[in-house]
Amino acid sequence: MTNKQPFQLPDAAVILMAVSLIAYIATMLVPPGYFDVPNNVTQVALSQFKLADSTSTVPIFAEGGEIGLTNVLFEGLTAGDKYGATIGVMAFILITGGAFGIIMQTGAINNGIMALINKTRAIEWLFLPLLFVLFSLGGAIFGMGEEAIAFCIVLLPIMKQLGYDAKVTVLVTYVATQIGFATSWMNPFSIAIAQSIADIPVFSGAPLRVAAWCVFTLFGLIFVVRYARKIRLQPEPQAIIENTKPLSHCDRAVLLCFIVGIGWIIWGVMARQYYIPELAAQFFTLGLITAIIARAFGILTFNDSAHAFTKGAQELLPAALLVAMAKGIVLLLGGSSLNDASVLNTLLYSSAQTLSHVPDSLAAWGMLVFQSGFNFFVSSGSGQAAITMPLMSPLGDLLAVSRQTVVLAFQLGDGLTNIFIPTSASLIGCLGVVKLDWGEWAKFIWRFQLALFALASACIFLAHFIDYQ
Numbered sequence: 001m002t003n004k005q006p007f008q009l010p011d012a013a014v015i016l017m018a019v020s021l022i023a024y025i026a027t028m029l030v031p032p033g034y035f036d037v038p039n040n041v042t043q044v045a046l047s048q049f050k051l052a053d054s055t056s057t058v059p060i061f062a063e064g065g066e067i068g069l070t071n072v073l074f075e076g077l078t079a080g081d082k083y084g085a086t087i088g089v090m091a092f093i094l095i096t097g098g099a100f101g102i103i104m105q106t107g108a109i110n111n112g113i114m115a116l117i118n119k120t121r122a123i124e125w126l127f128l129p130l131l132f133v134l135f136s137l138g139g140a141i142f143g144m145g146e147e148a149i150a151f152c153i154v155l156l157p158i159m160k161q162l163g164y165d166a167k168v169t170v171l172v173t174y175v176a177t178q179i180g181f182a183t184s185w186m187n188p189f190s191i192a193i194a195q196s197i198a199d200i201p202v203f204s205g206a207p208l209r210v211a212a213w214c215v216f217t218l219f220g221l222i223f224v225v226r227y228a229r230k231i232r233l234q235p236e237p238q239a240i241i242e243n244t245k246p247l248s249h250c251d252r253a254v255l256l257c258f259i260v261g262i263g264w265i266i267w268g269v270m271a272r273q274y275y276i277p278e279l280a281a282q283f284f285t286l287g288l289i290t291a292i293i294a295r296a297f298g299i300l301t302f303n304d305s306a307h308a309f310t311k312g313a314q315e316l317l318p319a320a321l322l323v324a325m326a327k328g329i330v331l332l333l334g335g336s337s338l339n340d341a342s343v344l345n346t347l348l349y350s351s352a353q354t355l356s357h358v359p360d361s362l363a364a365w366g367m368l369v370f371q372s373g374f375n376f377f378v379s380s381g382s383g384q385a386a387i388t389m390p391l392m393s394p395l396g397d398l399l400a401v402s403r404q405t406v407v408l409a410f411q412l413g414d415g416l417t418n419i420f421i422p423t424s425a426s427l428i429g430c431l432g433v434v435k436l437d438w439g440e441w442a443k444f445i446w447r448f449q450l451a452l453f454a455l456a457s458a459c460i461f462l463a464h465f466i467d468y469q
Contacts, residue, residue, distance in 0.1 A: 052341035076328030099287030101312020108254035139180025148174040149429040163233035166434035182415025185209035190381035198393035250297035261286035371413025
């Protein structure tokens with residue numbers, strides 16, 4: 001008798017390769033186009049769209065530095081700059097993984113976990129809700145996203161010792177940040193850019209967004225707590241606590257360094273607007289100081305720390321490669337510039353033109369659907385705002401949809417789908433560090449994703465009917 005293998009969703013790399021093939025076929029069927037937008041002009045009309053005079057076939061095997069199907073990964077690896085969604089995020093993932101490789105090698109985190117569990121047994125019921133709300137605030141206030149990767153590394157052992165699984169770790173960190181990100185009233189990386197492009201006061205319309213943050217955060221929190229109670233293992237934490245050893249001087253020094261380092265990172269993001277390059281440098285510094293402390297106490301040699309750094313970075317390499325693949329797909333479609341001829345621009349124009357033929361309330365909801373789908377290709381909040389808002393904001397004027405509602409549709413469509421799409425570098429990074437396959441995550445999260453979309457739809461209809469300004 002042969003054992004039937006249970007059905008498994010394809011790996012994220014397989015899915016992205018399939019999307020690459022679909023994008024390649026699209027380049028043969030969809031003519032490239034561009035928007036004839038003068039320099040320093042942010043308002044874009046559908047009438048400014050033009051099809052390219054000539055088309056060039058995207059080859060399977062490219063030569064001379066051009067993009068092709070078989071070099072989609074290489075082009076994704078080498079595209080952009082340190083502030084972009086490829087090289088920057090990839091470098092951040094590898095450096096952060098290496099830095100935490102050193103920290104974890106010292107054993108201080110594990111020892112601290114035991115002490116934490118022992119000290120907080122009486123208020124353990126508050127642990128998950130507090131974490132979820134704090135991470136949601138992080139997404140709302142300073143656009144926390146990529147930083148959740150590092151916190152997943154730290155919190156995974158804590159969750160396991162408390163009897164929870166890897167999914168709970170991702171839920172209370174990354175998913176919470178994206179709920180906050182999607183309903184933010186002051187996120188400098190998405191709402192500020194979108195509102196400035198839409199030519200409305202930056203950070204305006206805050207009351208409705210604050211109310212949305214409360215509703216979405218409470219909804220997410222209920223889901224997390226219910227799931228955590230359902231799968232929690234008992235009574236392992238108590239057995240581990242009985243064997244807890246007191247923290248050594250090295251443990252205390254490393255943990256103090258870690259706490260100060262996290263505080264420094266939060267200060268940098270909020271007070272100095274640090275982004276990927278500075279954050280990577282901060283985490284590298286944290287790892288370096290940890291290596292010096294471990295050497296001073298005789299816990300690790302510098303060679304041991306170097307090996308731990310390499311191992312930590314190595315474990316996150318698959319996630320970094322998926323980031324490159326996602327960017328390569330955008331390049332295969334011709335890139336994301338409005339002024340350059342691309343298949344992506346034609347798809348953008350076609351979607352916007354379709355919205356112009358439906359009732360205004362459905363058009364507002366259609367913008368949410370469009371932004372949710374477009375996020376698959378451009379998961380960067382600031383990038384999606386820069387690409388879609390110049391077209392969507394004047395389109396809202398034509399469809400009697402307020403520009404504030406247009407921005408809200410962008411926010412919700414961009415942020416909420418980040419918890420599902422395999423092209424989100426941050427999601428893949430978080431799943432990678434907790435050793436969770438995207439297919440397994442997709443089977444788990446899709447119902448919650450649909451529920452969030454239904455809630456977002458209700459929010460958009462409400463905003464439209466009250467003429468949200």
